[in-house]
Amino acid sequence: MKKETINELLLRSFDQELTGDEKARLEDALAGSEALRREKAQLEALRQMLGGLQAAPAAGFADGVMGKLNASPVEATLLSMLPRAAAACLIVLLLTLIGIYLAEGSLSTEAIIGVNDLAPEDAYTYLEY
Amino acid sequence: MHRKPDVVERARQGEQAAFRQLVEENEGLVRSTVKGMLGDTAEADDVAQEVFIRFFRALEDFREESQVGTYLSRIAINLSINELKRRQRRNRWLSVLRKEDSQAIEDDSMNPGRKDMQDLLRKALQRLDPDFRAVVVLRLIDGYSVKETAGILGLPQGTVASRLARGQQKLREILEKWL
Numbered sequence: 001m002k003k004e005t006i007n008e009l010l011l012r013s014f015d016q017e018l019t020g021d022e023k024a025r026l027e028d029a030l031a032g033s034e035a036l037r038r039e040k041a042q043l044e045a046l047r048q049m050l051g052g053l054q055a056a057p058a059a060g061f062a063d064g065v066m067g068k069l070n071a072s073p074v075e076a077t078l079l080s081m082l083p084r085a086a087a088a089c090l091i092v093l094l095l096t097l098i099g100i101y102l103a104e105g106s107l108s109t110e111a112i113i114g115v116n117d118l119a120p121e122d123a124y125t126y127l128e129y
Numbered sequence: 130m131h132r133k134p135d136v137v138e139r140a141r142q143g144e145q146a147a148f149r150q151l152v153e154e155n156e157g158l159v160r161s162t163v164k165g166m167l168g169d170t171a172e173a174d175d176v177a178q179e180v181f182i183r184f185f186r187a188l189e190d191f192r193e194e195s196q197v198g199t200y201l202s203r204i205a206i207n208l209s210i211n212e213l214k215r216r217q218r219r220n221r222w223l224s225v226l227r228k229e230d231s232q233a234i235e236d237d238s239m240n241p242g243r244k245d246m247q248d249l250l251r252k253a254l255q256r257l258d259p260d261f262r263a264v265v266v267l268r269l270i271d272g273y274s275v276k277e278t279a280g281i282l283g284l285p286q287g288t289v290a291s292r293l294a295r296g297q298q299k300l301r302e303i304l305e306k307w308l
Contacts, residue, residue, distance in 0.1 A: 007298075008294065011293075011294035011297060011298060012290065012294060014297075015268070015275050015290060015293055015294075016275065016290055039301070042301050042305065042308040043297060043301060045308050046297065046300055046301055046304065046308060047269055047297070049246060049247070049250055050250065050265065050269040050270050051269060051270065051272070052247070053161065053164075053165060053247060053250060053251070053270050054157060054161045054270060054271075055157055055160035055161040055164055056157070057153075057156055057157060058156070058160065058174065061152075061156050061160070061174065061177070061178070062149055062152045062153050062156065064174075064178050065149075065152050065178045065181045065182065066145065066148075066149055066152070068178060068182055069148075069182060069185055
């Protein structure tokens, strides 16, 4: 019997009823193979651990749901748009900085606020106005 | 997970306390399902809350032939898969800017504590294809039978059994040194 077939039988045995013949084949294979017994034990341990992953109640979860339900439609819409708005602002900022770097060759404070190309007398001129 | 027609009816009629009761009774199930699908992330609880919001909006159409638990699980799986697709699109953009997180299962200890083991298990679950992950989550974390899992996912029982077997096999291979 090919190991793959016994392996499939072993996996199936946890969740489906095997026929009499299938059970006998699996038991014979388990009796004759330590590797297969180890695999079975590992699968049993894995299934037990998965069963232990159930989430414990979280403080404030129900309050959060009821709060969202009771939020006004406008509030709910604005809240849902917040992440996208933040992402859009970040992209604009990034593009602006890239533009400044390409134009000025630097991201210094002077380059960002646009006084890189100003001479001191220009400031005096602006002050006059 | 038995039916509570009285509570559902009261919630349908707008009684907030009744709906809150439904949330509290099914919170564990929904959060387990979503965390199983998305991992223990901040967005998992947002998605879990959204499951109940969708349920509230669908209360009028909820037929009590289906149990509340299985109905919520179906919504939870669908919203989780949507979130995974959103995550995939987002990661495609971000992978241009940074190295991709390999989601490696790294733990040098041969005897990780219970919490570490749970973390390892959650990371291993994220390595499964979502279709296989959904079956493993519903059957082995949430405790649904193969038949119930097939009903929730709208799949034949044979497909569920096959995905369950392959999912478990893959998890065992990933976690072999710790099992």
